[in-house]
Amino acid sequence: MKTSIETTQGLGKRITITIDKIVIEKAIQHELDTVAKKIKIDGFRKGKAPKFLVKQRYSTSIHQNILNELMQYYFINAITQKKINPVGEPKYIPREYLCGEDYTFSAEFEVYPEIKIQGLEGMEIEQPISEVTEDDVTVMLDLIRKQRATWEETTEPATTENRVTLDFTGSINNQPFEGNQASNIILTIGKGYTESEIMILSLQENIIGHKAGEKFKIKIKFPEDYTTENLKGKDAIFEILLKKVEKHKLPDLTSDFIKYLGIKNGSIEELRIEVRKNMQRELKIAVYSYIKKQVISGLIKANNIEVPDVLLESAINILKKQTAESFSDNKKRELTLPHELFEEEARRHVQVSLLISSIIHTYDITINEDHIQKLIEEIAFSHEDPSKTISLYKKNATLLKNIQNAALEEEAIELVIKKAKLTTIVRSFQEIMNPRSSEQSKMISFNNN
Incomplete structure (x- = not known):
């Protein structure tokens, strides 16, 4: 077996291996003998077909299987001898096999980087x-209570961390638009919403100070990059009916x-x-x-x-x-x-x-x-x-x-x-x-x- 190794790029390696023709011929002949004993060809009893007929029918597949097995075997043998640590499976690059000649193939793979740890003493x-x-x-006890709090209705004006239930109807230039109405929307004031949820953010800001049962209007300007096409850059008026205001009821430490x-x-x-x-x-x-x-x-x-x-x-x-x-x-x-x-x-x-x-x-x-x-x-x-x-x-x-x-x-x-x-x-x-x-x-x- 002849081998040569070269670096391709970065951690990439290419190993080229030549397998002696005698090794290949012996392996192929052994496989032909094994197959001949197992197969049945029309007109002959199992294992009794002439070898030339077996070779004629199965030679191509046997050659390919043997070459695949030998490439894997010699690749593993080569990297073991040279103490190479590959990452993952190699990519085999076979060449044309000519009967009666040595066979050369290549395999490309990556190796783990050689690491000598630096910087420990001065870190x-x-x-x-x-x-x-x-x-x-x-x-933390207050947080535990809050996490297990319940909601109870209040007649007080809405504040941060209250929960509200509302209906809204929106219009642009006094005209309705798709998705302009909703009922029984539940919002927690002060909850973190993203900038893309500008309507909810505006609702939160404008609901504070209002009581359950109140009706009022708010104005929202949708940004130019708003996700809904027909609302981009538009000024909208929303009529709000605040139906319910709820506050946290913290459990006592009973x-x-x-x-x-x-x-x-x-x-x-x-x-x-x-x-x-x-x-x-x-x-x-x-x-x-x-x-x-x-x-x-x-x-x-x-x-x-x-x-x-x-x-x-x-x-x-x-x-x-x-x-x-x-x-x-x-x-x-x-x-x-x-x-x-x-x-x-x-x-x-x-x-x-x-x-x-x-x-x-x-x-x-x-x-x-x-x-x-x-x-x-x-x-x-x-x-x-x-x-x-x-x-x-x-x-x-x-x-x-x-x-x-x-x-x-x-x-x-x-x-x-x-x-x-x-x-x-x-x-x-x-x-x-x-x-x-x-x-x-x-x-x-x-x-x-």
């Missing part, structure tokens, strides 16, 4: 120092409500303790995430590595699929998204994966069973039956493998943190969690055991 990382205060617990939240003895003190535990857990995750982002950015900045096209394409497809699924409705309609939209994020994902893998390999990081058990227990805590969840993870090979990978990644991140230059910064719980609104904050989950 600067901010390490937040934060704690959960009693005031933070009180704020013993029954506290028991409903999972605190069996209904104690407010016990509730605060449990809420604090959950907040500390969330704070720990947020602090780790804050530090991890710096580690990842530092690694990418210090290690400008090439990304194999095969891995980049796979990462793009995964992101496209996830995005399409998140926007698809119940009809699962197809959502066409351009590759370019995801290329930067996908490239970063692949770079991170390669860098973390390199750290794990370079520093010989191995699976720590205690770490894995800890991660499983953290996941199980938020489930209704933690013991059942723990058992599931230990029995399911896929789930366990995912946890093992997560543990290895955390070990790699911790190694970088230990080598980096840390600067502590003091931050409040609210600054670390950085909630944009109460409705975007995570609901506290309680362990009922």
Whole structure:
């Protein structure tokens, strides 16, 4: 076997291999003998047909199958001998086979980049120092109550965070237009709507201060780039009938409500303790995430590595699929998204994966069973039956493998943190969690055991 390797472009390689004609002829003859014993040709008993007839009928397909098998075998043999680590499957480039001659073919593939991790010692990382205060617990208790609030009608004027029910009729130049009427529209004032929902935004602004039963008019100017063609740039008048104004009715922290939240003895003190535990857990995750982002950015900045096209394409497809699924409705309609939209994020994902893998390999990081058990227990805590969840993870090979990978990644991140230059910064719980609104904050989950 003769081989030669060349670099094509970037991480691309082309290997050219020549297989000795004797090897090919022996393999073909062996296959012909095997086929001859198994087939039945009209006029002959099974396995008794003349070899020349078998060769005449099956030679072409046998030649092709043998060449395909030999190309795969010799490719694997060659990259193993030369200690080459290919990414994905190679593209075989066969040449014409001439009976009685050596056979030469090529295979093109990409290799993983050679990575020598740089920048660990000089990496600067901010390490937040934060704690959960009693005031933070009180704020969270208010959020818990708000998340479980009910609505009750009020005769007071509408304010931010009220819910309203209304009818509207719109006109442009005193003429109706398509979609100009609606009844029993329910809006939550102050809820975040996008700029494209200009009508709802305007309704919110103009409803504040009005009471249930009032009729009034508002003027809306639709932008030039509005999504509805016949409304672009138009001034419209809407007649509003405000039918109902509702305000939040927060549940009191009664013993029954506290028991409903999972605190069996209904104690407010016990509730605060449990809420604090959950907040500390969330704070720990947020602090780790804050530090991890710096580690990842530092690694990418210090290690400008090439990304194999095969891995980049796979990462793009995964992101496209996830995005399409998140926007698809119940009809699962197809959502066409351009590759370019995801290329930067996908490239970063692949770079991170390669860098973390390199750290794990370079520093010989191995699976720590205690770490894995800890991660499983953290996941199980938020489930209704933690013991059942723990058992599931230990029995399911896929789930366990995912946890093992997560543990290895955390070990790699911790190694970088230990080598980096840390600067502590003091931050409040609210600054670390950085909630944009109460409705975007995570609901506290309680362990009922």
